Amino acid sequence: MAKPLNENDKSRQGWKQNPEAVKRDIIRVAMTEFAQNGLSGARVDRIAASMKTSKRMIYYYFGDKEGLYAQVLEYAYAKVREGEKKLSLDDLPPLEAIAKLVGFTFDHHRNNPDFLRMVMIENIHHADYLRRSEIIPKMNSAAVERLEKLIARGEADGVFRSGLDPLRLHWQISAFSVFNVANADTFGANFGSALFTAKGQAALRREVIETILAYVRKPREEETP
Amino acid sequence: MAKPLNENDKSRQGWKQNPEAVKRDIIRVAMTEFAQNGLSGARVDRIAASMKTSKRMIYYYFGDKEGLYAQVLEYAYAKVREGEKKLSLDDLPPLEAIAKLVGFTFDHHRNNPDFLRMVMIENIHHADYLRRSEIIPKMNSAAVERLEKLIARGEADGVFRSGLDPLRLHWQISAFSVFNVANADTFGANFGSALFTAKGQAALRREVIETILAYVRKPREEETP
Amino acid sequence: MAKPLNENDKSRQGWKQNPEAVKRDIIRVAMTEFAQNGLSGARVDRIAASMKTSKRMIYYYFGDKEGLYAQVLEYAYAKVREGEKKLSLDDLPPLEAIAKLVGFTFDHHRNNPDFLRMVMIENIHHADYLRRSEIIPKMNSAAVERLEKLIARGEADGVFRSGLDPLRLHWQISAFSVFNVANADTFGANFGSALFTAKGQAALRREVIETILAYVRKPREEETP
């Protein structure tokens, strides 16, 4: 009742005295700025201009530009890893589970381009900030563990090629899904944008799934004892 | 501090009066700087400090920092595309040719990490500078055309799956080869560096080739009429 | 981060509701900060971080940083002048009293380096804050008055040179005792630290006493009528 509903109105300062909301606001705005311009290209003033609070708060809560960047990176990972939890594969036959996983990853990365831009920027910085994070490493085990279980099921069922490595399989799926987004601009500029239309992406998605399936699937030779 | 008067007899002051040599020197040094730090992270002063000539020459020959960056980008593409010409596939059976092509691309990208960093940086900049180049687009057709011919051969020989799209196949091969280098730092930080040791890379290389082959190869069902 | 609820039973929140104790705590902490860093070099945040109470209290009790500085200065003078009261010279022969006074002053200043740093800082500020104090001027008469009496005794006893000026004599004693502490760092850096070891200080102390005595003592020529 007392608090104004219009959060975007800077003069209605109902969001004040709510540190978590202020920090979230800063991170949200900063993520766009960093994702678009990189660490050195980002401008603190531009971030401040888009925030509900004053520039000073960036330093109050994050210390400096790099501190803010580090937090944005953690936030980006947390959000994307959170989204991955939605996927459940346990009640599907192994090959269908693989197909679903690849399709889901492909879509998930497409839907989070800013996350992938942060990842690219981190690679420019040799993953220095990621390595310093204490929480990001904890988020990463799930994907590979899920694949580990799935491979075990597929091998037990006799539908998977033997000797599959979960980490390398994860690498392959990531390669396709990341490259599709992270390198879209240069690939498009070099070879045309056909692959990046709705139709082109649908075809690519099908093909990527098919490629992984073709690799994972047990070849005929292995079938007979 | 003081420049030696007699670096070696042949080149002593010989690079002066030779604009092309001066430009090449600048570009070579600038490529390292841009590849390591990105466009906004690169420092004109650092480039100048590593050069044989003075900072003023950068502006004399390239106008400004962005002009230099654009030239470096073109140089990077030219060098890598030049290297790709060494590969000849025509005298190999189609499947072996594919295997060789994938392996070569994987290796070639590994051997040119600075080129891939420039590509990532271009993606951060939405490929704006690449798009403005007049020479880069001309260099790119070869790869896809070569695949086109190869696919035709493979289909004619009855060893390739039907309906393969050369552009999408190029995309897949690129995805693996680019991701391997461009995302090595974050992937390594997230999942360990096992895949990036000499042994890990060899296994990955084999697997990548096998994956593409598994996809390209005509499946058993298609064999019988 | 979180303050313990039970620091120790007696003082638990006991200093609250006790404005004088809070002010003393602030002044004590602030004196260290000002003495170490000067007025402009001191940081309100650092003072606050070392206090038992919050930063807001500084402004509540002292108005602003300069107000706090002024109070710290007064406190520093009060403490040192208080210490000087311990010295009684009345029951000693005049020359011995001088020797004791010089030695005491030398020691007293050595034992209160923060006071002397405040004095130096005040000199940097042209003694502006000292001049505005209402209580400091009242504390200073004692030293000169004591010397006045002592000189009278010494002259009456015929052991002192005639025409001694108490203010100038106080100035001489101060010069030695203050310089010894206030300029120890630069003197040591320029000429080595030999004079500032325990042994060096002892020798210096003896010499300083001897110098003042040599000056104060009635020369032989004056002895005979």
Next chain:
Amino acid sequence: MAKPLNENDKSRQGWKQNPEAVKRDIIRVAMTEFAQNGLSGARVDRIAASMKTSKRMIYYYFGDKEGLYAQVLEYAYAKVREGEKKLSLDDLPPLEAIAKLVGFTFDHHRNNPDFLRMVMIENIHHADYLRRSEIIPKMNSAAVERLEKLIARGEADGVFRSGLDPLRLHWQISAFSVFNVANADTFGANFGSALFTAKGQAALRREVIETILAYVRKPREEETP
């Protein structure tokens, strides 16, 4: 002829392209600012406003504020030590030479208050910048060496007390001469300004000389064998 005579006219930029002149100008202006306000109290913008060149040059030539401060400190020492060379004592009898030296030092420090303010500021900083200087230590030996020679002469002539230590004697002379300037403001505020009028200073000067002489002079007891 071609160069404008009016160096103060900013629009006549004849001083340009003369790095040494520019650096000297900056140092001269900066010394006033640092001497008046200390290191943290000094404002780069204020220095810039008083200079003939732009603020940017401070960073071009001195790196940062601390770098400039360090250079100013060296300049202050160099200038004062240079001035001390003017004094020659060799053709005077030892006691007269001491009197002249003390009087000269007293005057010299009075005439260079900004130097002494720099020294005080250095003491606030624990002589950190002085210690890092590579040239200041080399300037300091002269004063003590001169005293060493003088003491040797005085002892040989039988007019000096035996066992005089040159370093400690230098310390005494410095104590008086430095204190007189460095602590003038607080001493004046505490005890009145009588000692700092022309007349007061003359009396003080005489007394300081007399005090040192009284100490140095061989006492009567020592005269007879």
Next chain:
DNA sequence: TATGAATGAGGCTTCATTCAT
């Protein structure tokens, strides 16, 4: 052609202080 000197504009960050509860 070539260079060391010079710079305006704008970047990041810190500071003492006040606000809202």
Next chain:
DNA sequence: AATGAATGAAGCCTCATTCAT
């Protein structure tokens, strides 16, 4: 009486770029 949150003003410094010779 007390506090954590918040801030405007101003500080130091860096950058790509141009000038003067």
